[in-house]
Amino acid sequence: MTSKARTGHDSHSYPPAPLLKLLKESDRTLIVGHQNPDGDALGSALALAFSLLSLGREVVVGLSGMLAPSLDFLIKDQPFVVPMDYSPDLASRYDLLVLVDCQAPFRVWPEAENIPKSELPACVCIDHHSAGRGPQHFEVGYIDHRASATAELIFKVVEALEVEFSPSIVQALLAGLISDTGSFSQGNSTSECLRQASVLVGLGGNIEKINQHLKRNWSPGRMKLLVKTLDTLTLHHDGRLASLLLTEETLKKSEASLSEAEGLVEYPLLLAGVDMGVLLRITGQGQTKVSLRCRSGLDVRELAKKFGGGGHVQAAAYLDDSPDPAEALNKLLAVVKPFLTESDC
Numbered sequence: 001m002t003s004k005a006r007t008g009h010d011s012h013s014y015p016p017a018p019l020l021k022l023l024k025e026s027d028r029t030l031i032v033g034h035q036n037p038d039g040d041a042l043g044s045a046l047a048l049a050f051s052l053l054s055l056g057r058e059v060v061v062g063l064s065g066m067l068a069p070s071l072d073f074l075i076k077d078q079p080f081v082v083p084m085d086y087s088p089d090l091a092s093r094y095d096l097l098v099l100v101d102c103q104a105p106f107r108v109w110p111e112a113e114n115i116p117k118s119e120l121p122a123c124v125c126i127d128h129h130s131a132g133r134g135p136q137h138f139e140v141g142y143i144d145h146r147a148s149a150t151a152e153l154i155f156k157v158v159e160a161l162e163v164e165f166s167p168s169i170v171q172a173l174l175a176g177l178i179s180d181t182g183s184f185s186q187g188n189s190t191s192e193c194l195r196q197a198s199v200l201v202g203l204g205g206n207i208e209k210i211n212q213h214l215k216r217n218w219s220p221g222r223m224k225l226l227v228k229t230l231d232t233l234t235l236h237h238d239g240r241l242a243s244l245l246l247t248e249e250t251l252k253k254s255e256a257s258l259s260e261a262e263g264l265v266e267y268p269l270l271l272a273g274v275d276m277g278v279l280l281r282i283t284g285q286g287q288t289k290v291s292l293r294c295r296s297g298l299d300v301r302e303l304a305k306k307f308g309g310g311g312h313v314q315a316a317a318y319l320d321d322s323p324d325p326a327e328a329l330n331k332l333l334a335v336v337k338p339f340l341t342e343s344d345c
Contacts (some may be wrong), residue, residue, distance in 0.1 A: 032064065033108070043074065046078070046168070048098065050166060070214050124138050128153060151172075170204055241278065243277075247325055258282070275297075
């Protein structure tokens, strides 16, 4: 197998030629994922950045919001990765903006809800989510909601750009795939995702090492945060829904950071009989983030959309305007029952 990892596999979709043309011709590219990037958003952005850098392009990866400490290993010693708030001079500083793992600038910079298109450089989007709300600012989109992760689409972009899969690209892509599939344990672990993982491992990717960073690298504060949050576990609707609350008081007593709450929503589904798990946590900005997970057969994406959010069938989220997670829970409980009805999703 060559380092370019071509296999002739007939996958769901391929990068559109106009997108590849813009990537190849851009001199100064800004790559951004959604605010508080997860492993898929960051891994996807980095893999694309390493690819463009190998082509001699000038690239910046902009980070917005908080980054979980478990992801620090991906950006260590990478000077092109910088914290970045929105500013109206982007069009003069860059000739291409790439949105990864999201489809609108306000998902990167919340204050840019009504950003005029004239303030942006040419824009493309690479994402595996269904169409989001708000205006679409991108000229070309490579969007396939059947993909397990945005990293799966970036893998194909790297192939199409005909650059070598360097160790940095391999690690970033594998981290993205692992993050969005629960280490290949979830229903979105498609045959294409597993094929790509096999290729990446064949090129030197180390799943155990990446999982060591992502899942076995907790601080004492994060462990305390888990224990104290689990104390709030409550069952609803005959035990089919389980909720966890993360309040300001819990955070202070744990001596943890909000970024360390990543992944706590997965714990309710460990309970037998629970079909939907919910984590309601403060955001630090006067709102409550509501993260939803469910077993196969339910659709939390549609539930999140009801509150202006989105995501995937089995993993979705939204923001509630209340600063009190308990109040946000009451709003959810008032409408959730129809979504606990089994379906063919």
